[in-house]
């Protein structure tokens with residue numbers, strides 16, 4: 001007689017027959033319905049059968065051979081969706097890397113064209129250390145125009161965040177300073193120091209303007 005523990009473990013194991021019988025597959029340890037893409041919380045044959053019988057009654061009239069064809073079509077569709085998701089994740093990662101490097105270039109006051117050098121160097125390293133990832137690294141956009149666009153996007157986003165935060169400020173003060181950029185042009189810097197309704201202190205650069 002099986003112990004309680006082994007029965008519980010057995011219930012958590014995906015039975016490959018459930019794909020043919022109920023059109024379910026296992027994804028990240030959870031049962032996924034290939035028909036409606038629902039994910040059930042419990043990996044038990046009873047729950048999968050109940051879902052199949054109540055939600056997908058139209059699938060139950062299929063003959064054995066029709067069922068196999070239907071299952072293969074659903075699995076192929078799921079496979080291409082996963083492929084698409086992987087490509088989207090990869091695109092997100094390369095975009096994130098591009099933004100982070102643009103931010104680094106901006107915060108260190110370096111020329112936007114440095115992005116091109118960063119990419120050239122990273123491709124040399126990738127080719128030598130992990131050539132299988134060369135394609136991913138080469139997808140990181142770091143041209144001068146892209147870096148410039150990213151920095152503008154980051155600045156706009158920071159301004160939006162500051163405007164949003166300003167609606168719940170309780171007390172604030174403004175400080176001004178003068179600085180010069182890389183080509184010695186004087187800039188007026190305006191800082192805000194404030195406390196919001198949660199007593200959280202913020203200190204941000206509000207604006208930088210060319211003097212004159």
Ligand SMILES: [Zn+2]
Nearest residue numbers: 033035036038
């Ligand atoms: Zn379903």
